[in-house]
Amino acid sequence: MSPTSRVDALSSIDAAAPVDRSNQADVAYDRLKRLILDGALPAGAQMLEQEAATRLNMSRTPVREAMVRLRQEGMVEIRPRHGMRVLPVSARDMAEIYEVLTALEGIAAEAVARKGIAARPLASLRAAVADMDKALEAGDLVNWAEADERFHFQLVQLSGNSRLIQMVGQLWDQAHRARMLTLQLRPTPTNSVTEHAALVDAIASGDPESARQIHEDHRRRAGKMLVELLERLGLTQL
Amino acid sequence: MSPTSRVDALSSIDAAAPVDRSNQADVAYDRLKRLILDGALPAGAQMLEQEAATRLNMSRTPVREAMVRLRQEGMVEIRPRHGMRVLPVSARDMAEIYEVLTALEGIAAEAVARKGIAARPLASLRAAVADMDKALEAGDLVNWAEADERFHFQLVQLSGNSRLIQMVGQLWDQAHRARMLTLQLRPTPTNSVTEHAALVDAIASGDPESARQIHEDHRRRAGKMLVELLERLGLTQL
DNA sequence: GACACAATTTACGTATGCATTATCAGGGAG
DNA sequence: CTCCCTGATAATGCATACGTAAATTGTGTC
Numbered sequence: 001m002s003p004t005s006r007v008d009a010l011s012s013i014d015a016a017a018p019v020d021r022s023n024q025a026d027v028a029y030d031r032l033k034r035l036i037l038d039g040a041l042p043a044g045a046q047m048l049e050q051e052a053a054t055r056l057n058m059s060r061t062p063v064r065e066a067m068v069r070l071r072q073e074g075m076v077e078i079r080p081r082h083g084m085r086v087l088p089v090s091a092r093d094m095a096e097i098y099e100v101l102t103a104l105e106g107i108a109a110e111a112v113a114r115k116g117i118a119a120r121p122l123a124s125l126r127a128a129v130a131d132m133d134k135a136l137e138a139g140d141l142v143n144w145a146e147a148d149e150r151f152h153f154q155l156v157q158l159s160g161n162s163r164l165i166q167m168v169g170q171l172w173d174q175a176h177r178a179r180m181l182t183l184q185l186r187p188t189p190t191n192s193v194t195e196h197a198a199l200v201d202a203i204a205s206g207d208p209e210s211a212r213q214i215h216e217d218h219r220r221r222a223g224k225m226l227v228e229l230l231e232r233l234g235l236t237q238l
Numbered sequence: 239m240s241p242t243s244r245v246d247a248l249s250s251i252d253a254a255a256p257v258d259r260s261n262q263a264d265v266a267y268d269r270l271k272r273l274i275l276d277g278a279l280p281a282g283a284q285m286l287e288q289e290a291a292t293r294l295n296m297s298r299t300p301v302r303e304a305m306v307r308l309r310q311e312g313m314v315e316i317r318p319r320h321g322m323r324v325l326p327v328s329a330r331d332m333a334e335i336y337e338v339l340t341a342l343e344g345i346a347a348e349a350v351a352r353k354g355i356a357a358r359p360l361a362s363l364r365a366a367v368a369d370m371d372k373a374l375e376a377g378d379l380v381n382w383a384e385a386d387e388r389f390h391f392q393l394v395q396l397s398g399n400s401r402l403i404q405m406v407g408q409l410w411d412q413a414h415r416a417r418m419l420t421l422q423l424r425p426t427p428t429n430s431v432t433e434h435a436a437l438v439d440a441i442a443s444g445d446p447e448s449a450r451q452i453h454e455d456h457r458r459r460a461g462k463m464l465v466e467l468l469e470r471l472g473l474t475q476l
Numbered sequence: 477g478a479c480a481c482a483a484t485t486t487a488c489g490t491a492t493g494c495a496t497t498a499t500c501a502g503g504g505a506g
Numbered sequence: 507c508t509c510c511c512t513g514a515t516a517a518t519g520c521a522t523a524c525g526t527a528a529a530t531t532g533t534g535t536c
Contacts, residue, residue: 005355020455023489024490025489025490025533046516048516048518049517049518050517057491058491059490059491059492059515060490060491060492060518061489061490061492062489062490062491064303064518065302065303065306065489066520068303068307069306069307069310072307072310072311073310074401074404080497080498080517080518081497081498081499081516081518081520082499082516082517083518096399096400096401096402097401099399099402099403100342100345100399100401100405102345103341103342103344103345104338104341104342107337107338107341111337130357157496161334161336161338162334163312163335163338163409163412164334164337164338166312167338167405171401173498174401192507195277212515237350261519262519262520263519263520285489286486286487286488286489287488288486288488295522296520296521297520297522298487298488298520298521298522299519299520299521299522300519300520300521302488302489303519317490318487318488318527319486319487319488319527319528319529320487321487321488348514
């Protein structure tokens, strides 16, 4: 999974892969979102409809549709004469995001533990944990982040709750830039492997309450750390 | 956040009443959504862009934008040659919705209890509970539902978490029709007053864990009841 | 009567046109 | 030098135009 869009990751796993990218509005949506997630359009950056249309080699119509979608996802705001503006993510935003994420991923873990997990996805989760471990030992934070995302993504997918999946994805996208930018500034996530392993064990042994508790604690801790880090650094424009 | 949705239904609460509706796309969005929530466009109903445009006395352009927004909110699907189609809500959907709602409203209650609640909003919550009581004694289920919604809405608002507020609103909207349609079929919510009162007490006394627990149990029970009711009645097209 | 295929209709996706109105520059008043 | 007012500029929101492709209707064959 590339460090790009959650949505892309979704579609790569989802059975019905939308192959037919014959749709300009979708193209615009994907490309604009990619620009934002990758930081090519940083917080506060503005882009006019016509500007984006020229850049994407299409008319304003599909661009406009894409912008409306991005606005609804909380990625940008649309201001009448200034085009879309990439929303900054403040420490307060991250606190909001992680508060919700904690609850949502908590019930995802609970649901998976309750439903029981097949051998294949269980192995996949363990593999992600192993990858995190390897990346940490190699001092490769980017790979660690990738494996971490993969773990959480798979877990949520396994819940089978489409609304849960969609909402978590949206929150992840909102937090993506802040996570990436703080990756090098945050303390090394040495405990993450143990924590994830404990979660997998709780799931494997079919203990929903523990699974939820562990994951909530995990996310809450991560959120607290990130928020404090952002506040300490005075970063309010990520 | 959607300008209308849940918020407008209870606009008496919302401070900023959107008077400026000079925007056709917003008008289209509001009116189409209203049609769906009120059941004028029942599940499975289809409406072409041109059809809606004529009906709303505008061109296809703003109608199209409205439809895109409704799609992203999970209210309709858009099928290339058949316009938008109002999505049915199955028992399984309700299970999904309530699973997420339980978690989200749970942390909302927790957050409010943790932050502490001022006298005014506290009184407002108690008033909603009192209204529920009155409505129940009068055998007026519609009023009961209204007061119940108002209670939950205010509670979530008090959390101050805009993302939480938005997501809960979206889920409520999705579940709205099913709730209304089962209102007369479900057992009388005799316990609801006691449960809500207990939650208010937990919040007033600043007990986040209890508040969360109580609200989660409350929502879980309500969800379970609704899902079972829908399954029993074989209602999969609400 | 059923079915295959062609002609026609039509809904959509996108491009473009246009009136409105916010923004910005420039000049004059204080 | 600063501020206000006015006209030019430009971005938007919406309407409309248009080509494409799906759906539907009609026709002929078996």
